Amino acid sequence: MTMMICYGGTFDPVHNGHLAVARAARDAMQAHGPVQVFLLPAADPPHKGPTHADAAQRARMLDLAIAGEPGLKVDRRELRRAGPSYTIDTLLELRAEAGRELPIAWLVGGDSLNQLHTWHRWQELFEHAHILAVQRPGSHIDAGALGRAAPQVAAEVASRWRPLDALRSAPAGGLAVLPLQELRPESSTELRRRIAAGDAWQGWTPPSVASYIVRHHLYSTARQNSGSL
Numbered sequence: 001m002t003m004m005i006c007y008g009g010t011f012d013p014v015h016n017g018h019l020a021v022a023r024a025a026r027d028a029m030q031a032h033g034p035v036q037v038f039l040l041p042a043a044d045p046p047h048k049g050p051t052h053a054d055a056a057q058r059a060r061m062l063d064l065a066i067a068g069e070p071g072l073k074v075d076r077r078e079l080r081r082a083g084p085s086y087t088i089d090t091l092l093e094l095r096a097e098a099g100r101e102l103p104i105a106w107l108v109g110g111d112s113l114n115q116l117h118t119w120h121r122w123q124e125l126f127e128h129a130h131i132l133a134v135q136r137p138g139s140h141i142d143a144g145a146l147g148r149a150a151p152q153v154a155a156e157v158a159s160r161w162r163p164l165d166a167l168r169s170a171p172a173g174g175l176a177v178l179p180l181q182e183l184r185p186e187s188s189t190e191l192r193r194r195i196a197a198g199d200a201w202q203g204w205t206p207p208s209v210a211s212y213i214v215r216h217h218l219y220s221t222a223r224q225n226s227g228s229l
């Protein structure tokens with residue numbers, strides 16, 4: 001059975017760290033059977049202020065970033081919903097479409113996992129998906145241990161730890177850690193800072209995305225929302 005991996009983010013803009021994570025998830029899970037990775041740009045990320053590029057631009061940059069990549073797709077469903085892009089709403093939609101049996105994993109960086117208790121209806125997430133967590137510098141997650149998680153999160157996941165390959169054997173409810181060959185230092189915040197400051201940045205994102213950013217004058221001043229594609 002195909003495993004569905006969902007990778008939500010603001011992607012403002014997408015960077016090579018995001019792509020390394022998406023590819024690592026695809027490659028690790030495909031060792032055990034077919035897998036599809038969906039990248040879901042958030043229209044209105046619940047914990048962030050206004051974005052710098054608009055939602056259509058962020059999704060377009062994702063299209064460019066994954067062009068020609070087997071097993072990766074952009075899913076724009078959150079762009080079609082009004083209001084905050086709550087993950088529980090997205091998972092309810094995906095579960096209704098995929099049926100009750102399909103294994104679904106929601107991919108998060110360790111920084112996000114440590115704060116999972118702040119997400120809307122967060123405990124319900126496990127009814128509809130597994131969580132697949134990936135290390136990020138400073139996040140201190142490891143298989144079986146959360147170094148910096150809120151106590152509520154540590155308590156909720158205590159009985160949910162699974163080896164990676166076990167995620168395929170149930171539709172939802174587990175937590176596994178995705179191994180990365182090396183931690184990825186990239187962040188969209190630092191990338192935007194570098195662009196605005198005129199520091200070196202183009203190696204942090206694929207050339208097609210870098211060209212789009214330059215062509216649309218994104219991130220070079222405090223806030224952009226030109227709306228053009």
Ligand SMILES: Nc1ncnc2c1ncn2[C@@H]1O[C@H](COP(=O)(O)OP(=O)(O)OP(=O)(O)O)[C@@H](O)[C@H]1O
Pocket residue numbers: 008009010011012017018021107108109110111112134135136137184185186187188189190
């Ligand atoms: N370098 C990275 N390594 C591992 N996970 C990452 C990395 N960058 C982002 N993520 C994870 O990807 C998801 C989407 O991230 P997001 O689009 O917010 O990018 P970001 O770089 O964290 O942005 P910002 O710096 O603006 O907060 C989050 O779960 C985040 O933890």
Ligand SMILES: O=C(O)c1ccc[n+]([C@@H]2O[C@H](COP(=O)([O-])O)[C@@H](O)[C@H]2O)c1
Pocket residue numbers: 007008009010011040042045046047048085086087088112118119120
């Ligand atoms: O559902 C929530 O309450 C919620 C709170 C914070 C983040 N998320 C989701 O987590 C993903 C990463 O968010 P961010 O802010 O780190 O880009 C993105 O898909 C968000 O919609 C979801």
